[in-house]
Amino acid sequence: MTSVDSRTPAESAESAENARPDQPSVAAPWWTTAVVYQVYPRSFADSDGDGVGDLGGVRAKLGYLAELGVDAIWLSPVYPSPQHDNGYDIRDYQDIDPVFGSLAEFDLLLAEAHELGLKIVMDLVVNHTSDEHPWFVESRSSLDNPKRDWYWWRQPGADGAEPNGWGSAFSGPAWTLDPTTDEYYLHLFAKQQPDLNWENPEVRQAVYTMMNWWLDRGVDGFRMDVINFIAKQPELVSGPQAATDGGSPMGAQIHDYLQEMHRAVFAGRTGEHLTVGEMPGVSIDDAVLFTDAARAEVDMIFQFEHVSLDQGAHKFDPLPRRLPPLKQSLARWQDGLAETGWNSLYLNNHDQPRLVSRFGNDDEFRYESATLWALVLHLHRGTPYIYQGEEIGMTNVRFESIEHYRDIESLNHYREAVEQFDQSPASVLAGVHAMGRDNARTPMQWDDSAHAGFSTATPWLAVNPNYPRINVAADRDAPRSVFAFYQRLIALRHADPVVALGDFELIEPDHEQLYAFTRSRNGQMLLVLANASDEPLTVQGEWLPDDISGAELVLGNYRGDGSAALRPWDARLYRF
CATH class of the missing domain: 3.90.400.10 (Oligo-1,6-glucosidase; Domain 2)
Structure with missing residues (x-):
């Protein structure tokens, strides 16, 4: 986000397609055809044998990420930190924590990534600092x-x-x-994470100075942690009782802050920089304002509606997944940001359970359900985000006792539920198994050697015991590779404007098994058919083309004749 163009990404692309040779054209922003890969550094790869992932480990795997085909790496926090919240409690915004390396090594990472055509997006955590800052x-x-x-x-x-x-x-x-x-x-989060007062202009200026320092160093943008929380409701008295109960402490001045940030940090810079705001509790109407290019706030946001649908009274109260609410939620956001704004697309990250365990079948149909959700997500309109390990179908972990977990959110919840509310340890642990953040934070599974090839030492968090079966090396050698499927999806987004910019239309919104939709643009149409269940499904309906067998099967996760009978977790992409 540098210069302001009031047209939508689709309008910019159409202008480029229709421009005469003697007229300048405005291309859609680079991130409309891009895929972002999130690296959680402490769990990605350990280069120095201390059991904690580091920048050296990321550098060693840049070739792997380039081969996957992604365009940018979102790097979770690597700043100096006491690590009460795994780096989201920052002691110094302008340095690298020694556990991860040094500024010199970060500069090497940046240079090597750029040589491979990979952008580096930093995690910006400015709602709060560490209490040691x-x-x-x-x-x-x-x-x-x-x-x-x-x-x-x-x-x-x-x-x-x-x-x-x-x-x-x-x-x-x-x-x-x-x-x-x-x-x-x-402190809206841990007591070691006091909230900054953004009403003070000195605070804002200090943050902008820091952001400019990183951009001058060469980084390509920021993922902004709970950025809508920086603006508090007036006098801190009229908001909801908790930041996580479906509401938000967000104040209306958030738009002023983000527009000021753009003027102070991004305006006038050459090149395009990605800005994505993590914004719990926002509505579609909010998102349109935040991502309207003419307003110059952020390029896209992370919203939480779809990842809250399977939660009951609180996050650790899991409900059975139902397909209709999930696809209807995602479709609302597709429709709501179709004319103005842009979606970010994700099903898991460092704060969410593994998608194949949460939304699929991580046992009998692990490959099929992992690739089904990949196809479904990447064929929506927006910028897809892949979380490390997602591209090989990594699963949730079920540690036997709470002592094996490390996440402050899970540990505090367990202690409060058991000690203060007298809930049974087994029932509380079941909620942690299903929804705990450590599901996403177990070390990356590279091969079947000790500690999954993540480290030569005992890792900071235990490796998922299924690593001998589920790992990068095994998946790359398998006849049906999740990694290879992601490669084809990413290449498709790069090559096909219908995938990147086409209109979205949901089909059969109330169907309990079928996830189907079309993407269309300039007379071309793509059809996604996905059976998100363990049972076979015969697809039929007035909305189907007359002869589906005559369509081009662009991509699917089964080998077969393309008949209308969908097998369990069968996902197909057709072109008409």
């Missing part, structure tokens, strides 16, 4: 410190209670009493 150390030191107003401080409420009823996303209240000044500070 020098800014907060100063802020908490006294009531009159110049940085006191860089964070949210409030006097105790009645009887010394918290200033309001807001809850932390990681269990417990969102306020902690600091004994140095006998005031509470706000």
